[in-house]
Amino acid sequence: MRILKKINTGNRSLCLCASVVISLLLPHSISAKERSSEVPIEDLRAKVAAFEQEAASLEEQNHGLRQMLKEQEDDEVYIVVDTENNRLSLRRGDRVLLTAIVGTGSRQFIEEETGRNWYFESPMGSLSVLGKERNPVWIRPDWSYVEENMPVPAENDPDRIVREVLGKYALILGNGYKIHGTKYTDLLGTHFTHGCVSVGDKDLEVLYKTVKIGTKVYIY
Amino acid sequence: MVFHRREHTKTAAVFLIMMSAFLFGMQGESPEDIERRKLVDQQAALSERIASLNHEQEYLLLQKAFYASDSKYLLIDLPSRTGMLKYRNRVLRTFTFTTTAGMHPVPRNTVLKVTAKADGKEQKRVLLFGDTLLIQSKRSSIVSGNEKRAPRILVGSKDFAALYYAVEQGTMLYTGK
Numbered sequence: 001m002r003i004l005k006k007i008n009t010g011n012r013s014l015c016l017c018a019s020v021v022i023s024l025l026l027p028h029s030i031s032a033k034e035r036s037s038e039v040p041i042e043d044l045r046a047k048v049a050a051f052e053q054e055a056a057s058l059e060e061q062n063h064g065l066r067q068m069l070k071e072q073e074d075d076e077v078y079i080v081v082d083t084e085n086n087r088l089s090l091r092r093g094d095r096v097l098l099t100a101i102v103g104t105g106s107r108q109f110i111e112e113e114t115g116r117n118w119y120f121e122s123p124m125g126s127l128s129v130l131g132k133e134r135n136p137v138w139i140r141p142d143w144s145y146v147e148e149n150m151p152v153p154a155e156n157d158p159d160r161i162v163r164e165v166l167g168k169y170a171l172i173l174g175n176g177y178k179i180h181g182t183k184y185t186d187l188l189g190t191h192f193t194h195g196c197v198s199v200g201d202k203d204l205e206v207l208y209k210t211v212k213i214g215t216k217v218y219i220y
Numbered sequence: 221m222v223f224h225r226r227e228h229t230k231t232a233a234v235f236l237i238m239m240s241a242f243l244f245g246m247q248g249e250s251p252e253d254i255e256r257r258k259l260v261d262q263q264a265a266l267s268e269r270i271a272s273l274n275h276e277q278e279y280l281l282l283q284k285a286f287y288a289s290d291s292k293y294l295l296i297d298l299p300s301r302t303g304m305l306k307y308r309n310r311v312l313r314t315f316t317f318t319t320t321a322g323m324h325p326v327p328r329n330t331v332l333k334v335t336a337k338a339d340g341k342e343q344k345r346v347l348l349f350g351d352t353l354l355i356q357s358k359r360s361s362i363v364s365g366n367e368k369r370a371p372r373i374l375v376g377s378k379d380f381a382a383l384y385y386a387v388e389q390g391t392m393l394y395t396g397k
Contacts, residue, residue, distance in 0.1 A: 041252060044259040051266035058273035065280040072287055072309055080312050084385040085378050094311055126290075126307065218307055220292065220386040 078216040079129075079179070079207070081197055083122050086189050088179075088197060090210060097210070100203035101188045105195040110147055118143045120194045122177070127217045129171045132208060136170035136180060138162040143194065167201060169208035173217060179207065275329055275397075282331065282394055292386055294393040296373065298326060303375070305386055312386070315379035318358070322371040326353060326395055334391045337384065342377075345384050349393060356380065 039047075077092045083104040090098040105122040140160040145152045153159050167181010182188070182198035192198070197219075199207065249257075286293050287308050295304045298319070305313040319326055332353055338346040347355040354372045357380035375383065 038256070041256055041259070044256065044263070048259050048262050048266065051263060051270065055266055055269050055273060058270065058277060062273060062277050062280060065277065065284060069280065069283055069287065069309075074309075078310055080310070082313065082382045082386075084382045091311060094314075216310070218310060218312055220305075220307075220312055220382070 076215070077210055078218065079211065081122065081217065081219040083124070083191075083219060086191065088199065088203070088207075090207060098203065098206055100199055100207075102203075103182065103184070103188050103190060103192045103198035105193055106191045110143060112142075112146045116142070116146075118146075118194075122193070122195050122197060122219055123173065123175065124219050127173045127177075127219065129211055129213055129215045129217060130174050131172035131213060132211075133170040133172065135163075135168060136166040136178070138165050141176065167199075167204055169204050171207065171211060171217075179217070180204070278329065279394070279396070286392070292391060294383070294387065294391065296326075296393060296395045297397075298328060298395060299397065303373075305383060313379070313382055315375050315383070317373045317375045320372045320374065323369040324371060326371045326373065328395055328397055330395050332393045332395070334387055334389055334393070336389065337387070342381070345380070347384060347387065353393075353395075355383065 088100045111117040170180040179197040332349040336348040
């Protein structure tokens with residue numbers, strides 16, 4: 001009986017060993033099967049090499065593009081006028097150097113008996129400072145007389161010359177438009193001009209001292 | 221009997237040692253397996269890198285086109301909820317916004333065009349980008365019809381007034397990452 005018991009114990013440990021071996025071998029045989037369905041390693045190597053080349057080429061192209069865009073950047077100041085909210089900002093790159101409450105075109109329309117008409121809107125788009133003036137003089141245009149139901153004088157009539165209504169400084173934008181001062185400071189922040197951009201005295205001085213001829217002005 | 225029992229134990233022990241050595245060897249990765257695993261990982265990382273470089277290139281090319289064009293455009297940065305109205309390389313206006321999801325979220329890395337400016341009273345004004353997106357003032361009334369399904373970008377009333385006045389049909393908008 002004792003011998004039989006010992007034989008049984010030996011068999012039990014053998015069975016245990018066998019089951020351990022089988023359970024350990026089983027997943028291995030499955031992974032071997034999986035491997036046989038995998039992409040050949042040479043193909044993988046080739047694919048990785050191709051990806052590396054593609055990434056390098058893209059990096060080079062992007063570097064070139066970034067460089068090209070950087071060359072177009074500059075550190076110049078520029079003026080932006082928001083005619084809807086009557087705000088002017090002096091900017092350099094992404095930075096705002098000055099924000100001013102201004103007056104812009106009244107968006108009103110007048111018509112003369114002869115049929116001549118005017119629409120008072122600030123000039124939209126990309127403009128440049130074409131000139132800078134100290135103590136600017138206003139040469140009254142025809143519409144100013146039409147607006148007040150006055151007879152329009154001759155072109156060189158000295159009556160057209162009006163002093164001290166445009167403030168101390170003016171930045172010339174072309175076609176008769178300017179960024180200038182105003183006597184009507186109460187109206188700043190509204191659409192009250194005939195197309196020019198009116199600015200308060202302090203802000204005008206900063207603008208005059210900061211911008212150069214050629215400075216870009218974007219009006220929208 | 222004693223001799224036999226010892227002999228059995230010895231055989232079992234040797235068998236177990238050999239078997240465990242064999243199994244241990246089977247469990248370890250072969251050099252090919254290691255290389256394969258590395259290659260697969262490398263491939264995945266590279267393909268992610270390529271996708272991100274492609275996105276970057278798309279944006280850079282777009283910027284190049286914007287810099288050369290004579291039109292204003294909008295850039296929207298969704299994570300920071302900020303936007304810019306730009307002309308070439310100049311910033312004309314910066315603004316913040318909130319979004320409300322429609323049927324779908326605001327699409328990312330996408331170029332959209334203003335398809336219509338819905339006019340009317342201030343609160344009814346809308347910038348439409350097809351069925352894909354709407355830009356409205358925060359004070360605007362809720363849109364109805366098909367547009368209701370599109371995600372909305374809501375900006376402050378002053379910002380919206382400026383944007384509405386500045387953009388026109390065809391103005392481009394780029395939604396970043």
